[in-house]
Amino acid sequence: MEKSTTVSLRDATAADLPRIAEIYNHFVRTSTCTFATEPEGEGYWKSWLEAHSDVHPAIVAERLGDVVGWGTLSKWNSRCAYRQTVENSVYVRHDAHGSGVGRTILDELIRRARASGHRTIVAQISDDQAASKALHKRVGFSEVGVLRNVGFKFGRWLDVGIWQLIV
Ligand SMILES: CC(C)(COP(=O)(O)OP(=O)(O)OC[C@H]1O[C@@H](n2cnc3c(N)ncnc32)[C@H](O)[C@@H]1OP(=O)(O)O)[C@@H](O)C(=O)NCCC(=O)NCCS
Structure with missing residues (x-):
């Protein structure tokens, strides 16, 4: 997909859920970027959509x-004292990688975190996920620690890096 093709962003709606699920469930089956091992149903x-809101957006x-x-x-x-800390997730359809979509989404999430008065965004990234690490580093996240052997998928133990951006 051409980088020049414009990407537009909007809040997710119930009508988007089949597409959102399709994008995610591909990675459940093929990747360690999510530690889910079975596709999620309707x-x-x-x-998932009901759990999101203005301050915890789904776009x-x-x-x-x-x-x-x-x-x-x-x-x-x-816990209440964590209320200005959020965790981000970004998933780009597998055949649209490397064309700037992930960056566009994450930039918008950072903008919305600031606008909502959040203090920090945390990302948990499987240590073998080069693309995710590159994307988060690119927008200013730093790795603040690594949890060893906390996941087991596709027959191997996985480490998880804890990445953080103070917004
Ligand atoms: C991680 C992911 C969201 C990146 O989305 P994307 O649209 O392919 O990324 P972009 O094209 O916006 O690239 C953003 C930056 O990361 C870099 N990057 C992307 N993929 C990369 C890769 N495989 N290796 C190294 N760097 C990579 C790009 O070079 C770019 O940096 P630049 O602006 O300096 O050129 C996408 O690979 C994905 O959906 N992966 C599966 C799900 C996942 O891991 N999500 C993150 C965890 S929640």
Whole structure:
């Protein structure tokens, strides 16, 4: 996909859920970027959308009218003192990688985190995920620690880097 093709961003709606699920479930089956091991069904995605809001947005990126990626800011921890800390997720359709969609989504999530008065964004990134690490580094995140052997997928133990951006 050409980098020059304009990407537009908007809040996710219920009508987007099948596309959002399709993008995500591809990575459940093929990648360690998510530690889910079974595709999530319709009920999961309905609850997922309900759990998001203005301060914890779920957004989609469209190119030529087609949803090619999505991103969220979610609660990092439900304890009240953590309320200005959010965790981000970004997923770009597997055949649209490397054309600037991930960066566009993450820039918007950072902008919205600032606008909502959040203090910091945390990302948990499997240590073998070069693209995700490059994207987060590119927009200013730093790795602040690594949890060893906390995941097991595709027959191997996985380390998770904790990345953080103070917004
Ligand atoms: C990580 C992901 C979101 C990146 O999205 P993308 O649209 O392909 O990334 P972009 O094209 O916007 O690239 C952003 C930056 O990361 C770099 N990058 C992207 N993929 C890379 C790769 N495989 N190796 C090295 N750098 C990479 C780009 O060079 C770019 O840097 P630049 O602005 O200096 O050129 C995408 O690969 C993806 O959906 N992966 C699966 C899900 C995932 O890992 N999500 C993140 C965890 S929540």
